[in-house]
Amino acid sequence: MSTIDVHNPYDQKVIKSLTINSSSDVEAAMSRAHKLVSNRDNWLPAHQRVEIFERVIEIMSEQIEELTQLAASEGGKPYMDSKVEVLRAINGVKLAIEHIPQIKGEQIAMGHTASSANRIAYTQREPIGVVCSVSAFNHPLNLIVHQTIPALAVGCPVLIKPAALTPLSCFRFVEILQQAGLPEGWCTALLTSREDSEKMVCDERVNFFSFIGSAKVGWMLQSKLSAGTRSALEHGGAAPVIVDQSMMQDESDADDMLESLAKGGFYHAGQVCVSVQRVYVQESVARDFAQRLAEKASKLIVGDQLNPKTEVGPLITPKEVDRVATWVEEAKQSGGEILSGGERISDTCYAPTVILDPAEDAKVSQFEVFGPVVCVYSYSDKADAIARANGLPLAFQASVFTKLLDDALDTSNRLNATAVMINDHTAFRVDWMPFGGRDASGIGMGGIPYSMHEMTREKMLVIKSKVL
Incomplete structure (x- = not known):
């Protein structure tokens, strides 16, 4: 037996x-x-x-x-x-x-x-x-x-x-x-x-x-x-987020957005099928956005999940920590800038990580990370950002952050997703709403x-x- x-x-x-x-x-x-x-x-x-x-x-x-x-x-x-x-x-x-x-x-x-x-x-x-x-x-x-x-x-x-x-x-x-x-x-x-x-x-x-x-x-x-x-x-998915520069003009709006994305990206150490993974930000504000997100990530309490103060727990197995560490190192070697994390905390925990502009062919850009890793990509043309967001066979939930109504409607219409959140993170869900992926x-x-x-x-x- x-x-x-x-x-x-x-x-x-x-x-x-x-x-x-x-x-x-x-x-x-x-x-x-x-x-x-x-x-x-x-x-x-x-x-x-x-x-x-x-x-x-x-x-x-x-x-x-x-x-x-x-x-x-x-x-x-x-x-x-x-x-x-x-x-x-x-x-x-x-x-x-x-x-x-x-x-x-x-x-x-x-x-x-x-x-x-x-x-x-x-x-x-x-x-x-x-x-x-x-x-x-x-x-x-x-x-x-x-x-x-x-x-x-x-x-x-x-x-x-x-x-x-x-x-x-x-x-x-x-x-x-x-x-x-x-x-x-x-x-x-x-x-x-x-x-x-x-x-x-x-x-x-x-x-x-x-x-x-x-x-x-x-x-x-x-x-x-x-x-x-x-x-x-x-x-799974590799949830994309499109951020318009209008969201960074007001300090309160920007902070609310960053809090939301930090929660959506690092909740359950990123082990969520609609976890925030690929964030596309207008190039004039991308670095500021990424640095501020990294600052929030670095302040998260990581450790024993049974401690009521813990915000990010372990990955499900040490093998998954090894995999995430390998993927992040590959992203770094291919030009991605590690702004926070990028290291093991223990055999079972990995630090919440923010990577700025990893290569498009890096694993963190191509596949579902299923770990505490959020990638930020700069863009100059929103149509290009949407095309990159739609560029994977995965299609689940997505997000758009903008102060402009027409931009919200246009961008959400163009994203390949079963659900698009406006000014909210990709991992939002209530149990009476339709929930599922399309394509792969x-x-x-x-x-x-x-x-x-x-x-x-x-x-x-x-x-x-x-x-x-």
Whole structure:
């Protein structure tokens, strides 16, 4: 029987050892889930789903501190931000309750031709079937909520595979669901080998595949799905920001902008799929902007994520620190100017780093850093800056900072992104908004109500009667 150790990312101490599920465990879970959806008599009525979710909210609300400590311990996100994650997770369940009554169809007009006379038609939405979810490490509780609660809300059983680095919050959440009265088989957490994970995802009994993780793995699994399996894939980005010089004319506006971008770039040590990464600033103010951003970065408190004062925690593994250090060194060697950071603080922490004008072909310019690194690029022509911002196959969220309304509208229209924030950082998100990437960054949209819609399918009923 194989086991896996879950480590605290900061001090690398083992938090807990877990048993890896066997192939037979996966088959048993899949078989139970398939049997639940195959017979309509097994389906959970809407009122029962609501009642279960209400109890989930009660239980989670009583355990906010415990859930915060657990998520922070395994994920490395600072305590203050992990508590926000827990509160968002609770709100996600509330959102599902609010949107369950919105699972509805519409009337389809009949009688407009002779052939359609004496008929009435309407659509209704039904659960799509078995949902299989594969999650990522960076939000160990809230991502699990987003990949299980929408499925359960619409009446789909779900098999969830958490990230091997951060599975504890997932298992705890499934325990809470069961404690709240969710019947056996409706939500099963499985810690599986790579081979069993792929077999589970590609099983012909899976109707919907939800994935959060790397593009390489996501697109590979997408290519192997069984015929008819629908999917939503959320990969990373390299979020661009376009800054107009008008934002640097007023000291208060400039400081607010820099605070926002520092938060968006260094939150969770940059381990966020929409983290601020590439900031394009008009050349007359680019150096001043970059130096001021670097000053803010250098003042951030880095260290143990369980210390309430910590603002930037560790990277998820020491290997990731090595990778980020290599990328930053490459950027420096290719002409980028390191204005802050650029060094390891320990085996597990990397200093918040600001790089001015790294080469366009450097890794920090071409790929998602997923570390505490923000790059600032000067531009003379905004059209060129937009072209550079759009120059990667990644396209997720973006930002525009400007005092000019026409500039905000024009620039946001020209950016290739699924969402553009005006005068706010790229990592802004609330859980009821659509959220997802396009192009290499993924397909489908997340967000509680949007995932609920994705996890249903439409059926039309046509009734013929002489009295109509």
